[in-house]
Amino acid sequence: MVMVLFVIGFCSVLGAVDNVAVLNAMPGILTDPAQAWDWYDMQVLYNLYDPLVYPTPEGSIRPHVALSWEPVDGDLAHWKFTIMAGYLFHDGTELTAEDVAWSMNRIKAMGGGGVMGDVTATATDFYTVDFVLGVPNAVFPETLTQFFILNEDLLMENLADGDYGENGDYGNAWLQENDAGSGPYMMTHNSPGDRLDAARFEEYFLGWPGTDNPDEVPIDQLIFKEESQFSTLLLLLKSGGLDVECDGGWSLPQLEEIDKTEGLRLNYVWSENTTVSINTTRSPTDDEHFRKAILYAYDYEAVVEPYLPFGAGEGGTYLSRMPGFVPIEPQPRKKDLDKARAELALSKYADKLDEIPPIIAHFCAGLQNEEDIFLQLQADLDELGIKVEVAGPPWSQYGSEAATAEGTPHLTIWVFAPQYPTPDFYTYGMYHSPNWIYSAHWYFGDKEILQLLEQTRATLKFEDRIPLYEQVQPMIASHALAFFPYERQKAFPSQAYLIGPFEVTEMVGPNVNMRNWRINLTLKEELRG
Amino acid sequence: MVKYISLRLFQSIFVLFGLSLLIFFIARVMPGDPAREALGNYATQEQVEALQKEMHLDRSFPVQYYFWLRSLLQGDLGKSVVTRRPVTADLKQFIPATLELILFATLISLVIGQVTGVLAGYFRNSWFDGLSRLVSYLGIATPSFVVAIFLLFIFSQLLGLAPSIGRIPLMMKPPPTITGFLVLDSLIAGRPDIAGVAVMHLVLPAISLAVIHIAQEGRITRSSIVENLQKDYITLHQVHGIKTSRIVFKYLLKPSIIPTVTVIGLDFAFLLSNAFLVELVFMWPGFSRYAVNAMFHKDLNVIVAVVLIIGLTFALVNLLVDVVITYLDPTIRIQRRGG
Numbered sequence: 103m104v105m106v107l108f109v110i111g112f113c114s115v116l117g118a119v120d121n122v123a124v125l126n127a128m129p130g131i132l133t134d135p136a137q138a139w140d141w142y143d144m145q146v147l148y149n150l151y152d153p154l155v156y157p158t159p160e161g162s163i164r165p166h167v168a169l170s171w172e173p174v175d176g177d178l179a180h181w182k183f184t185i186m187a188g189y190l191f192h193d194g195t196e197l198t199a200e201d202v203a204w205s206m207n208r209i210k211a212m213g214g215g216g217v218m219g220d221v222t223a224t225a226t227d228f229y230t231v232d233f234v235l236g237v238p239n240a241v242f243p244e245t246l247t248q249f250f251i252l253n254e255d256l257l258m259e260n261l262a263d264g265d266y267g268e269n270g271d272y273g274n275a276w277l278q279e280n281d282a283g284s285g286p287y288m289m290t291h292n293s294p295g296d297r298l299d300a301a302r303f304e305e306y307f308l309g310w311p312g313t314d315n316p317d318e319v320p321i322d323q324l325i326f327k328e329e330s331q332f333s334t335l336l337l338l339l340k341s342g343g344l345d346v347e348c349d350g351g352w353s354l355p356q357l358e359e360i361d362k363t364e365g366l367r368l369n370y371v372w373s374e375n376t377t378v379s380i381n382t383t384r385s386p387t388d389d390e391h392f393r394k395a396i397l398y399a400y401d402y403e404a405v406v407e408p409y410l411p412f413g414a415g416e417g418g419t420y421l422s423r424m425p426g427f428v429p430i431e432p433q434p435r436k437k438d439l440d441k442a443r444a445e446l447a448l449s450k451y452a453d454k455l456d457e458i459p460p461i462i463a464h465f466c467a468g469l470q471n472e473e474d475i476f477l478q479l480q481a482d483l484d485e486l487g488i489k490v491e492v493a494g495p496p497w498s499q500y501g502s503e504a505a506t507a508e509g510t511p512h513l514t515i516w517v518f519a520p521q522y523p524t525p526d527f528y529t530y531g532m533y534h535s536p537n538w539i540y541s542a543h544w545y546f547g548d549k550e551i552l553q554l555l556e557q558t559r560a561t562l563k564f565e566d567r568i569p570l571y572e573q574v575q576p577m578i579a580s581h582a583l584a585f586f587p588y589e590r591q592k593a594f595p596s597q598a599y600l601i602g603p604f605e606v607t608e609m610v611g612p613n614v615n616m617r618n619w620r621i622n623l624t625l626k627e628e629l630r631g
Numbered sequence: 632m633v634k635y636i637s638l639r640l641f642q643s644i645f646v647l648f649g650l651s652l653l654i655f656f657i658a659r660v661m662p663g664d665p666a667r668e669a670l671g672n673y674a675t676q677e678q679v680e681a682l683q684k685e686m687h688l689d690r691s692f693p694v695q696y697y698f699w700l701r702s703l704l705q706g707d708l709g710k711s712v713v714t715r716r717p718v719t720a721d722l723k724q725f726i727p728a729t730l731e732l733i734l735f736a737t738l739i740s741l742v743i744g745q746v747t748g749v750l751a752g753y754f755r756n757s758w759f760d761g762l763s764r765l766v767s768y769l770g771i772a773t774p775s776f777v778v779a780i781f782l783l784f785i786f787s788q789l790l791g792l793a794p795s796i797g798r799i800p801l802m803m804k805p806p807p808t809i810t811g812f813l814v815l816d817s818l819i820a821g822r823p824d825i826a827g828v829a830v831m832h833l834v835l836p837a838i839s840l841a842v843i844h845i846a847q848e849g850r851i852t853r854s855s856i857v858e859n860l861q862k863d864y865i866t867l868h869q870v871h872g873i874k875t876s877r878i879v880f881k882y883l884l885k886p887s888i889i890p891t892v893t894v895i896g897l898d899f900a901f902l903l904s905n906a907f908l909v910e911l912v913f914m915w916p917g918f919s920r921y922a923v924n925a926m927f928h929k930d931l932n933v934i935v936a937v938v939l940i941i942g943l944t945f946a947l948v949n950l951l952v953d954v955v956i957t958y959l960d961p962t963i964r965i966q967r968r969g970g
Contacts, residue, residue, distance in 0.1 A: 295920075297801070329914050338795065343795055502663050
């Protein structure tokens with residue numbers, strides 16, 4: 103019987119479904135915006151939902167669901183947003199201010215929305231929403247690039263028992279397998295841990311503009327297949343089983359192989375800033391000169407050179423493509439043992455290098471490029487007589503270690519693309535206390551830096567903040583709170599018949615908004631048959 | 632027999648209780664904060680502490696265990712911090728996928744292992760025996776994921792004869808879920824084409840898992856056959872001129888298969904927890920992959936549930952093996968009756 107079924111299966115002719123793009127996603131996609139927080143959730147959410155505002159390639163925001171916004175009477179803790187009229191959800195009902203306010207309050211009730219801070223929302227009329235913040239924040243609108251709006255009526259009709267009183271579970275269980283969005287694609291199937299399917303929403307408010315090439319058409323169906331093993335993904339790319347790979351965490355040999363493979367393309371999209379945070383509360387990295395010695399001893403060229411053909415460049419406090427970027431010390435980015443020794447001689451540990459404990463350097467398990475960064479550092483600091491112990495615990499341990507100053511090793515690596523498009527993510531987010539990025543230096547507490555960061559959040563106009571960002575970067579660098587081996591543009595391999603993204607931002611999600619891509623079916627037939 | 636089975640099941644409860652205590656403790660002393668893992672980088676410390684309280688992580692170990700046990704007795708295994716679904720819903724989705732795979736692998740290993748074992752044993756010291764010995768050693772020495780990658784490369788990528796990933800093609804709509812076994816659900820839905828495609832998708836991963844067990848079971852069967860061939864009653868049947876096929880199938884196979892049945896049972900339970908690497912290679916959405924993912928994310932509820940499921944499987948499979956052996960070996964039946 104098994105043999106018979108095998109033969110039937112082998113002979114089965116499947117109807118060709120050409121207009122489909124298969125993408126990968128990390129296992130465990132969270133489709134509820136109140137729970138989703140990481141980039142691999144966002145890449146799906148940007149397809150299923152709409153954010154209130156949209157990030158721009160220039161590192162700012164533009165109207166999206168919200169047409170305009172302003173602080174009420176100049177109060178940066180009170181914002182009024184006006185939303186577009188006639189904006190439709192997938193079920194045909196209109197998206198109103200009530201949906202916006204409810205979605206925000208839902209996120210807060212469910213414990214999500216970290217980057218947006220403490221916010222309460224109220225719909226003051228059909229198309230106007232008031233947001234009241236716990237703390238004044240000029241950057242608040244920028245943080246709404248990951249605030250996705252849900253269909254309140256639909257979710258309230260599908261409540262299950264939960265922890266939120268009369269709101270039950272806020273529709274969380276239903277939302278995992280059903281659609282309640284307004285985005286360019288509608289969820290049609292979700293099997294958590296396996297795959298998520300979505301179909302094009304033809305009535306999407308922004309429409310589906312064509313390109314100059316009539317063969318390039320919008321993608322009708324998406325399949326997010328949950329898989330994170332790069333060896334498997336490479337096999338799938340080569341065999342045509344995967345159309346776009348959206349993680350970008352390829353090793354160098356894999357990038358080189360993809361680059362040489364006919365029919366595949368490397369798309370350089372979002373950038374990541376590689377930051378090695380230095381714990382300033384632990385001996386010996388509590389000494390500023392000691393930290394500077396590390397910065398000067400590091401062989402930046404050795405680690406960045408292999409990645410230069412693949413979009414790597416000099417790192418800094420934030421991404422070089424963001425407005426107001428300023429190169430910081432050390433300049434030039436080369437190993438300088440003389441300067442390193444000079445700094446070491448000024449440190450309080452100069453005469454007792456033999457007595458200091460080894461520097462503990464942790465990276466997240468499974469990330470070869472992070473391990474390479476620390477292995478290079480280990481070799482470099484060995485030349486100064488400083489021992490470094492390198493280890494790669496799994497993420498759950500790595501994350502909880504870094505939650506407190508006492509638990510954090512001397513050195514940890516964080517590779518972040520911004521969660522919202524402005525330098526505030528890397529400056530206030532990482533260097534002001536208290537904050538929500540526990541990998542940062544809020545415990546350093548330099549008054550001058552803190553005041554400058556607070557000033558950025560008190561400055562309404564984006565262009566007026568840029569000089570402040572230009573000032574704060576060298577100030578942060580002068581204390582050697584971190585060093586930045588490189589920044590890397592993440593490369594998304596795709597099949598050559600997938601064209602995009604037409605607009606590249608520094609944030610992940612918008613780049614994998616598949617409305618931003620087209621498929622060339624003629625080319626697909628030629629390449630894949 | 633009923634009394635025997637009931638007693639074994641009763642004993643299993645204590646085993647599972649002890650297992651749950653052990654894994655509950657181990658999971659909680661492992662480094663990592665499940666609340667932070669669930670909420671992510673951008674949650675405030677207050678939010679993390681609130682979730683820790685909700686998960687009872689701020690309470691002592693015995694209190695945490697009490698809450699967990701109370702939920703378990705109500706049929707609630709808690710929620711997964713990764714999928715954010717009840718663990719029971721996750722298990723309902725992932726277990727059938729792995730069960731279908733390992734049942735298929737077991738079937739393959741049983742058929743091929745027994746055939747090669749019987750032939751190698753009956754024609755001992757022949758070229759076939761030597762060849763099967765060599766192949767067996769190779770099979771035992773080669774990890775299943777290496778076999779998986781090799782098969783994938785040859786049959787899927789180079790020759791294009793077999794599919795590479797998943798349970799059915801991505802573009803194919805699966806049948807309505809009744810049992811979770813895709814082949815069975817397809818046949819129930821009157822779709823033999825989907826069933827056939829599902830079988831095609833099963834072949835490579837099942838063979839990958841089966842290779843080591845084919846080798847193992849083949850060798851054990853061969854040894855049993857050789858041993859039983861030397862028994863007097865076989866010699867008597869041969870002297871009486873009874874056909875070889877009758878001797879093999881009626882008189883030799885049954886006693887020779889007893890050691891293999893024990894091993895098959897253990898292998899089945901072993902596969903449930905160790906199919907991870909093969910599931911990874913073939914992107915098989917199964918229980919083993921789900922379990923390993925839970926370990927990496929310190930998904931406490933899932934870790935405990937997974938270990939209990941595996942423990943329960945071992946207990947039940949061993950019980951089934953003992954019952955089957957009792958059927959195969961009448962001397963055991965007589966001993967149990969106190970004869």
